[in-house]
Amino acid sequence: MGRLLPHPLLTPILAIVWLLLTNSFDPGQIVMGLLLGWAIPLISIRFWPEKVYIYKPLTLLRYSFLLLFDIIMANFTVARLVLGNPDRIQPAFVVMPLDLTSDLAISLLANSITLTPGTLSAQLSLDRKYLLIHAFNETDTKALVAEIKNRYESPLKEIFEKC
Amino acid sequence: MLDYLLSFLILTGAIFTFIGSLGLVRLKDFYTRLHGPTKATTLGVGCLLIASTVYFSTRDAGVSLHEILITLFLLITAPVSAHMLAKAALHIEIPSLAKIPENKVSEYKKTRSEVVKQAGRQEVNPSSTETVKPDV
Numbered sequence: 361m362g363r364l365l366p367h368p369l370l371t372p373i374l375a376i377v378w379l380l381l382t383n384s385f386d387p388g389q390i391v392m393g394l395l396l397g398w399a400i401p402l403i404s405i406r407f408w409p410e411k412v413y414i415y416k417p418l419t420l421l422r423y424s425f426l427l428l429f430d431i432i433m434a435n436f437t438v439a440r441l442v443l444g445n446p447d448r449i450q451p452a453f454v455v456m457p458l459d460l461t462s463d464l465a466i467s468l469l470a471n472s473i474t475l476t477p478g479t480l481s482a483q484l485s486l487d488r489k490y491l492l493i494h495a496f497n498e499t500d501t502k503a504l505v506a507e508i509k510n511r512y513e514s515p516l517k518e519i520f521e522k523c
Numbered sequence: 524m525l526d527y528l529l530s531f532l533i534l535t536g537a538i539f540t541f542i543g544s545l546g547l548v549r550l551k552d553f554y555t556r557l558h559g560p561t562k563a564t565t566l567g568v569g570c571l572l573i574a575s576t577v578y579f580s581t582r583d584a585g586v587s588l589h590e591i592l593i594t595l596f597l598l599i600t601a602p603v604s605a606h607m608l609a610k611a612a613l614h615i616e617i618p619s620l621a622k623i624p625e626n627k628v629s630e631y632k633k634t635r636s637e638v639v640k641q642a643g644r645q646e647v648n649p650s651s652t653e654t655v656k657p658d659v
Binding site: 377380381383384431432434435437438439441442443446447449450451452453470471473474475477478480481482483492494495496 | 539542543545546549550551552554555557558559561562563565566567585587588589591592598599601602603605606609610613619620621622623
């Protein structure tokens with residue numbers, strides 16, 4: 361199992377991506393997708409040094425919807441700020457200590473931070489313990505860090521890391 | 524009816540994409556400019572792609588779903604490229620309206636050999652507090 365299917369989760373995902381890419385659901389394409397989903401993880405095994413487990417799929421689903429909602433809100437927030445007076449914007453750099461240890465979880469957190477209102481992940485420290493965040497218009501940096509930890513980091517920790 | 528829905532989606536998409544680009548002109552420094560294209564455009568392109576899915580699904584026989592992939596790839600690549608741009612900007616010390624935390628800047632100015640050396644040392648002695656303290 362471990363040898364032939366190094367990343368069991370990747371196979372169905374790649375198969376679905378293949379089906380969407382070809383835009384057809386013929387049995388032939390499904391077989392092709394599954395073949396690719398089996399072969400690509402084997403070839404690219406060196407890029408995925410750590411094994412990915414999803415401990416709580418339901419939390420992942422809830423997190424996706426939360427993220428989607430926040431992305432839509434982010435669009436309106438940024439639109440308002442861009443159209444408003446740009447001189448009133450007070451950007452700030454915020455250093456956020458990370459609780460996450462898994463690479464995938466950290467990348468997902470950094471992506472979430474960039475996609476959500478007013479924040480942009482700018483730099484991950486070399487020891488992977490701190491994330492430098494650029495806040496678009498923020499004066500209360502402590503509250504910002506607390507909100508990101510609550511809203512995004514703790515669900516990601518639940519999903520990808522054994523408690 | 525469908526035409527109105529499609530026009531609404533395309534117009535909304537165009538407006539948000541435009542606002543995202545307008546941010547590049549109106550905002551004052553490099554780092555705040557990064558916010559416009561990463562956020563305002565996701566909804567813009569999202570709306571355009573939904574319009575495309577609806578149009579091609581109703582016009583042709585089959586369902587057209589490969590637009591979903593474009594959205595997915597956009598949501599993955601936009602933050603990554605913004606992250607790399609911000610990282611590069613910090614590295615070459617592009618001036619910012621916000622105060623850049625000093626110890627962070629020095630940390631990523633380290634060369635690769637220093638990083639490897641530090642990582643090696645940490646493996647030997649994981650309790651060593653060589654890391655940079657947060658300044659919040």
